[in-house]
Amino acid sequence: MLKTLILRELLDNIMTFRFAAVLLITLLLVVVNTVVLVQDYEQRLESYNDSVKRHHQDLHNSKTYSTAYLFIDRAPNPLSIFNVGLDKRLGNYTGIYHGFMPTLWDARMHGTDNPFIAFFSSIDIVFVFEVILSLMGLIFAYDAIAGERERGTLRLVLAQPIGRGQILLAKYISAMACLLVPLILSLLFALLLLTRSIPLSTADFLRIAGIVLTSFAYLSLFYLIGLLISVATRRTGTALMLAMFVWGFLILVYPNLIRATVNPGGDIQARVKTAQNQIQQILDEYERERQKFLENEGIAGEMAEFSKALGFHHQAGVDPVTLTSYIENMSVISEIQPDFEKYVLVAKRYYNFVEPLVTRTIEKAWRVRKQALDEIYVKQATTDRILLKLSPVGIYDTATQAWAGTDLSGLRDFFNAAQRYRKAKIDYLYAKNAFASREWFVADKGAVDWSTLPTFTFQRSDVGTNAKRALPDLFLLLICNLVLFMVIVLIFIKSEV
Amino acid sequence: MTIKMWHIAKRELYDNLNSLRFALATVLLLALMLTNAILYLREHPARTQAYHNAAAGAIKTLESRSTNLYSLATGGPGDLHKFPSPLRFCAEGDEAFLPTRASGANYGRRIANMTLVWRMFYPQETPNLRNIRPDFTTLDWAFIVGYVLSFVAILFTFDSISGELERGTLRLTLANAIPRHIVLAGKFLGAFISINIPFAIAVLMNLILISTSDAVQLNAEVWGRLGILYGIVILYTCLFIALGLLVSAAVRESGVSLVVLLLIWVSFVVFMPNTLASIGSRTAVPIAYEEFWIQRMRLADEAREAYRDKYGDSQTPPSVHVLGEYVTSEAEEYERFNEAYLKQQLAQGKRARAITRISPTAITLRLFVSFAGTVF
Numbered sequence: 031m032l033k034t035l036i037l038r039e040l041l042d043n044i045m046t047f048r049f050a051a052v053l054l055i056t057l058l059l060v061v062v063n064t065v066v067l068v069q070d071y072e073q074r075l076e077s078y079n080d081s082v083k084r085h086h087q088d089l090h091n092s093k094t095y096s097t098a099y100l101f102i103d104r105a106p107n108p109l110s111i112f113n114v115g116l117d118k119r120l121g122n123y124t125g126i127y128h129g130f131m132p133t134l135w136d137a138r139m140h141g142t143d144n145p146f147i148a149f150f151s152s153i154d155i156v157f158v159f160e161v162i163l164s165l166m167g168l169i170f171a172y173d174a175i176a177g178e179r180e181r182g183t184l185r186l187v188l189a190q191p192i193g194r195g196q197i198l199l200a201k202y203i204s205a206m207a208c209l210l211v212p213l214i215l216s217l218l219f220a221l222l223l224l225t226r227s228i229p230l231s232t233a234d235f236l237r238i239a240g241i242v243l244t245s246f247a248y249l250s251l252f253y254l255i256g257l258l259i260s261v262a263t264r265r266t267g268t269a270l271m272l273a274m275f276v277w278g279f280l281i282l283v284y285p286n287l288i289r290a291t292v293n294p295g296g297d298i299q300a301r302v303k304t305a306q307n308q309i310q311q312i313l314d315e316y317e318r319e320r321q322k323f324l325e326n327e328g329i330a331g332e333m334a335e336f337s338k339a340l341g342f343h344h345q346a347g348v349d350p351v352t353l354t355s356y357i358e359n360m361s362v363i364s365e366i367q368p369d370f371e372k373y374v375l376v377a378k379r380y381y382n383f384v385e386p387l388v389t390r391t392i393e394k395a396w397r398v399r400k401q402a403l404d405e406i407y408v409k410q411a412t413t414d415r416i417l418l419k420l421s422p423v424g425i426y427d428t429a430t431q432a433w434a435g436t437d438l439s440g441l442r443d444f445f446n447a448a449q450r451y452r453k454a455k456i457d458y459l460y461a462k463n464a465f466a467s468r469e470w471f472v473a474d475k476g477a478v479d480w481s482t483l484p485t486f487t488f489q490r491s492d493v494g495t496n497a498k499r500a501l502p503d504l505f506l507l508l509i510c511n512l513v514l515f516m517v518i519v520l521i522f523i524k525s526e527v
Numbered sequence: 528m529t530i531k532m533w534h535i536a537k538r539e540l541y542d543n544l545n546s547l548r549f550a551l552a553t554v555l556l557l558a559l560m561l562t563n564a565i566l567y568l569r570e571h572p573a574r575t576q577a578y579h580n581a582a583a584g585a586i587k588t589l590e591s592r593s594t595n596l597y598s599l600a601t602g603g604p605g606d607l608h609k610f611p612s613p614l615r616f617c618a619e620g621d622e623a624f625l626p627t628r629a630s631g632a633n634y635g636r637r638i639a640n641m642t643l644v645w646r647m648f649y650p651q652e653t654p655n656l657r658n659i660r661p662d663f664t665t666l667d668w669a670f671i672v673g674y675v676l677s678f679v680a681i682l683f684t685f686d687s688i689s690g691e692l693e694r695g696t697l698r699l700t701l702a703n704a705i706p707r708h709i710v711l712a713g714k715f716l717g718a719f720i721s722i723n724i725p726f727a728i729a730v731l732m733n734l735i736l737i738s739t740s741d742a743v744q745l746n747a748e749v750w751g752r753l754g755i756l757y758g759i760v761i762l763y764t765c766l767f768i769a770l771g772l773l774v775s776a777a778v779r780e781s782g783v784s785l786v787v788l789l790l791i792w793v794s795f796v797v798f799m800p801n802t803l804a805s806i807g808s809r810t811a812v813p814i815a816y817e818e819f820w821i822q823r824m825r826l827a828d829e830a831r832e833a834y835r836d837k838y839g840d841s842q843t844p845p846s847v848h849v850l851g852e853y854v855t856s857e858a859e860e861y862e863r864f865n866e867a868y869l870k871q872q873l874a875q876g877k878r879a880r881a882i883t884r885i886s887p888t889a890i891t892l893r894l895f896v897s898f899a900g901t902v903f
Contacts, residue, residue: 047783047786048782048786051786051787051790052786052790055794059794059798062802063798066802066805066806066809070805073812077815080815080817081817084817116659119655119656119658120657120659121656134657134659137656138656139653139656140815140817141815141816143651143653143816144808144813144872144875145621145624145625145626145651145872146625146872146875146876146879147808147875147879148621148653148655149624150800150804150805150808150879151662151664151801152801152805153798153801161793161797162793165789165793169789173782266782267686267690268547270782270785271546271547271548271551272547274678274682274785275551275552275555275682278675278678278679279555282674282678283555283675285663286663286664286665286666287558287562287666288661289660289663289666290565290566352657407657407659408659410660411659411660411661414661415661418661424661427661
C-alpha cells in the first residue's frame with residue numbers, strides 16, 4: 031500500500047511544471063557558477079605559485095641570518111569552490127621570524143585583490159544550494175496536504191486502510207526522491223567540471239560526500255518546514271504565503287540581522303588597551319634586560335659607535351588595534367666601517383644573548399595577546415555562529431565549511447602550522463649556533479647557506495578531523511528533521527479532514 | 528473609466544489589507560528598517576568620530592610640516608580623509624571596502640643627501656582581512672528594497688490575474704463591460720498602493736528614528752537625496768509589479784505563476800548581480816599588487832641609476848637645477864605609474880558593473896550607491 035502511495039506521489043511530482051523548472055534552473059546556476067569558481071580558483075593558485083617562488087628567491091637573496099626574509103604562503107583550498115568560508119578573505123602569507131608570532135590577524139594578502147570589485151560577493155555552490163534547495167523544498171511541500179484537503183482527495187485517501195503517518199511518509203519519500211534529482215545531477219555536473227582542471231584526492235571526495243550528505247539533510251529540513259505549514263493550514267493560499275515569508279525570513283533576513291548583535295566581549299577598546307599595556311610591559315622588561323646586558327658588556331658608553339659599525343636596526347612595538355607585537359633586532363651593513371672588527375666579538379655575544387631573549391619575550395607577549403584576541407574577536411565570531419544556527423541556513427553553512435575546511439578551525443590549522451614552523455626555524459638556528467655566528471649580522475666572510483633549512487609544508491587536516499568538526503552540526507540538522515517530522519505526524523493525526 | 532479603474536484598485540486594496548501577506552510584509556519590512564536605523568545610529572557616530580580624529584591628526588601633521596617649504600615639499604600634505612556619507616544607511620556600497628584616505632606622503636628615499644619630494648598615492652587596503660565573523664549582507668535600504676521589497680512585490684502580484692481566473696471571478700469582472708486594460712491598470716494600482724503602505728510605514732519609522740536622534744544631523748541636501756531614492760524605489764517596485772502581472776496573465780495556474788516568478792526573481796535578483804560581476808571582472812584583470820610594487824621599485828631604482836651614471840654618487844649635487852629636475856621627474860613618474868595601476872583596477876570594477884546591468888536589481892543597487900554618496 032505504501033508503495034502504491036509513493037508511486038502515485040512520485041508521478042504527481044515529476045509530471046509537473048515546477049519539477050522541470052526547478053531542475054533547469056538548478057543545473058544552470060550550478061554549472062555557470064562552477065565555471066566561474068574554477069577559473070577563480072586557478073587564478074588564485076597561480077598567484078600562490080608565483081608568491082611561493084618569489085618568497086623562495088627572497089630567502090635565498092638574504093645574506094645574513096638577522097636580515098632573512100622568510101615568508102610562507104597559504105595555498106587556496108580547492109574545496110572553497112563548494113563553500114568559500116574564510117578561505118579568500120583572510121591573509122594568505124605570513125612572515126616567519128623569531129621576533130614575531132604568525133597569526134591570522136597579521137597575515138597579509140597576495141594576489142589580485144582589487145577593492146573595486148570587493149562589493150560583489152562570491153557565490154559558491156553551497157550558496158546556490160542554500161537558496162535553491164530551500165525554495166525547492168517549500169514549493170514542493172506547501173500544497174502536499176493543504177492541496178489535497180482543498181480538492182477533497184485527502185478524504186478518499188484516508189478512507190483507505192492506511193495510517194496517517196504512512197501517508198506522510200509516502201509523501202516525504204516521494205518528494206525527496208524527486209528533489210534529489212536536481213541536487214545530484216547538478217553536483218555531478220559540477221564535479222565533472224571540477225575534476226577536469228583541479229586534481230582532487232580521495233580525501234577530498236570524502237569531504238564532498240560529507241557536503242552532499244549535509245545538503246540532503248538541509249533540503250529535507252526545508253521540505254518538512256513546508257509540510258508542517260501545509261498540515262497546519264486549511265488553504266493552499268495561506269500555506270503558500272506562510273511558506274514564502276518563512277523562506278524570506280530564514281534565508282534573506284535572519285542571517286543578516288545577526289550583525290546587529292552587540293559584541294559579547296564587552297568594551298572592546300578597554301580590553302584592547304589593557305592587553306596593549308600588558309604587552310608593552312613585557313616589551314619594556316625585555317628592553318631593560320637588553321640595556322643591562324649592554325652595560326655589563328661595558329658597551330653602553332660607546333653605543334653610538336657600536337650601532338653605527340653594526341648598522342643596528344632595532345625596533346619593538348605593539349599595534350594598538352591588532353595587538354601585533356614584534357621585536358626587530360638586526361644589522362643592516364652596507365659597507366664595513368673601519369672599526370668594525372673591534373666590535374665583532376661583542377656583537378656575537380650581544381646577539382647570542384638578545385635573540386633568545388627576543389624569542390622568549392614574543393612568546394610571552396603572544397600568550398597575553400592570544401587571550402585578548404580570543405575574548406574580543408573569536409568570542410564574537412563564535413556567538414554569531416551560534417545565533418546563526420537558529421536558522422537552518424546557518425547550520426548548513428557551518429557544517430559545509432567544516433567539511434570543506436574553510437571554517438575558522440580549518441584556517442587556524444594553517445596558522446598553527448606556521449607557528450610550529452617558526453619553532454622549527456628557531457631550533458634550526460640553535461642547531462647551527464647561528465645567534466653567536468658572524469653570519470648572523472655580516473656576510474663579508476660568506477653568506478648564509480639556506481639549503482638545509484627545513485621547508486614549510488602544510489597538509490589540510492584529515493577527513494576525520496573535518497568530520498569531527500562537521501558532525502555536530504549535521505546531527506543538529508538530522509535531529510531538527512526528526513523532531514519536525516514527529517510534530518507534523520502529531521498535528522496531522524489530531525487534525526480534522 | 529478612471530472611476531472604474533479606481534474601483535478595481537480599491538477592491539484589490541481592501542482584499543490585500545485583510546490578507547496574511549500584508550501583515551507579514553508589514554512586520555518583515557518594519558523589522559528590517561528598524562534594525563537598519565539602530566545599526567546606523569550605533570555605528571555612524573563612531574565613524575564620524577574616527578573621521579574627525581583622523582582629520583585633526585592630518586591637520587596637525589600638515590601644520591608641523593608647513594613651518595618651512597622644504598619640509599612641506601619633502602614630507603607632503605599627509606593623509607586626506609573622506610568624510611563618511613551620512614546616507615550610509617541607504618547603501619553601504621563601496622565605502623565598506625575602499626580605503627577612506629589618500630596619502631600625500633614620502634616613502635623616505637634619498638638622493639645626494641636630500642630627501643625626495645612627496646607624492647600622492649591611494650593605499651591598497653583590505654578592510655576585511657582580519658574579519659572572522661560570518662558573511663553578512665548589510666541591511667541597508669538597497670538590500671531591503673533590492674531583495675526583500677522585490678520579493679514582496681512578487682508575492683503580492685503572482686495570483687492577481689491567474690487567481691481570479693482560477694476562482695472564476697475574472698469572468699464576472701469582465702462581464703461588467705470593463706475593458707481589459709482598465710482591469711489591468713486597476714490591479715496594478717491596487718498592488719502598487721498595497722505594497723507601498725507597509726514600505727512607507729517602515730521607511731517613516733526608520734527616518735523618524737534617525738532624524739530625531741542627536742547622533743546625526745541630516746541637512747536639506749540629504750533629505751533631497753532621500754526623496755530621489757524613494758523615487759527609485761517606486762520605479763523599481765513598479766517593475767516587479769508589472770513582471771508579476773505579466774506572468775500572472777500569461778499563466779493559467781497561480782502555482783505555476785509563482786514558480787516562474789520565483790525562478791526569475793532568484794536568477795535576476797540573487798545570482799545575476801554577483802555571478803555576472805565575477806564573469807565581467809575576469810575580462811579586465813589588473814596585474815597583481817606585488818608585481819606592481821616590484822615594477823614601481825624597479826622604476827625608482829632605474830631613475831636613480833640613471834642619475835648616478837650621469838652625475839656620480841657625490842653628496843653634493845652638480846647644481847640645484849639638476850637635482851630639482853631629477854626630484855620632480857622622479858615623483859611625477861611615480862605618480863603616473865600609480866595612476867596607471869589605479870586605472871587598471873577601476874577598469875576592472877567598471878567592467879564588472881557594466882555587465883551586471885542586465886539585472887534591474889544591479890542597476891537599482893548602483894543608483895542607490897550613487898545617490899547615497901558611497902560610490903567609488
